[in-house]
Amino acid sequence: xxxxxxxxxxxxxxxxxxxxxxxxxxxxxxxxxxxxxxxxxxxxxxxxxxxxxxxxxxxxxxxxxxxxxxxxxxxxxxxxxxxxxxxxxxxxxxxxxxxxxxxxxxxxxxxxxxxxxxxxxxxxxxxxxxxxxxxxxxxxxxxxxxxxxxxxxxxxxxxxxxxxxxxxxxxxxxxxxxxxxxxxxxxxxxxxxxxxxxxxxxxxxxxxxx
Numbered sequence: 001x002x003x004x005x006x007x008x009x010x011x012x013x014x015x016x017x018x019x020x021x022x023x024x025x026x027x028x029x030x031x032x033x034x035x036x037x038x039x040x041x042x043x044x045x046x047x048x049x050x051x052x053x054x055x056x057x058x059x060x061x062x063x064x065x066x067x068x069x070x071x072x073x074x075x076x077x078x079x080x081x082x083x084x085x086x087x088x089x090x091x092x093x094x095x096x097x098x099x100x101x102x103x104x105x106x107x108x109x110x111x112x113x114x115x116x117x118x119x120x121x122x123x124x125x126x127x128x129x130x131x132x133x134x135x136x137x138x139x140x141x142x143x144x145x146x147x148x149x150x151x152x153x154x155x156x157x158x159x160x161x162x163x164x165x166x167x168x169x170x171x172x173x174x175x176x177x178x179x180x181x182x183x184x185x186x187x188x189x190x191x192x193x194x195x196x197x198x199x200x201x202x203x204x205x206x207x208x209x210x
Contacts, residue, residue: 003153007146014143017136024125024132031118031125038118042111049104056101063094 001009 003146003150007143007150010139010143010146014136014139017132017139021129021132021136024129028122028125028129031122035115035118035122038111038115042108042115045111046108049108052104053101056097056104059097060094063090063097
């Protein structure tokens with residue numbers, strides 16, 4: 001595969017992996033936001049339920065003595081009238097309070113389950129993001145090297161082309177100089193021949209005169 005072909009292949013691959021990474025980032029952020037909300041909800045519910053169970057425990061303790069001060073009842077209504085403190089009535093109220101304790105524990109259990117599921121989804125999204133990031137980072141590095149390789153090879157090719165053109169120009173100049181030299185040599189030979197002829201004629205003339 002040529003350097004340009006490798007660069008083009010990596011360019012396409014990098015674009016695909018970048019799209020996957022962007023999707024992973026969005027999924028990670030959504031999972032983080034959801035997990036944060038579920039954690040805040042669990043903390044809020046746990047704190048409220050702890051406070052309620054403390055109050056319920058006090059109520060149950062007081063019911064054992066059939067004394068239920070109105071200011072300790074937290075159900076927004078009287079559970080027991082003071083003139084109806086018979087064992088059955090007390091037990092009925094105790095059962096109601098215990099049912100509220102069970103419901104409160106269930107609420108925490110549900111909130112905990114939602115929190116754990118949100119955290120598991122976040123862990124999965126974080127792992128997917130890391131994988132996508134590592135893959136994209138590796139391909140990006142290879143693409144940078146491929147682009148650099150293409151640039152270097154192009155520069156080498158450009159330099160070779162320049163050197164070739166310069167060599168061709170020098171060869172043309174040399175050929176022209178050679179042609180010029182040949183013409184000059186031929187001209188000189190002709191001139192020397194003419195001079196020799198003229199000198200020979202002059203010599204012959206002088207000989208005839210002597």
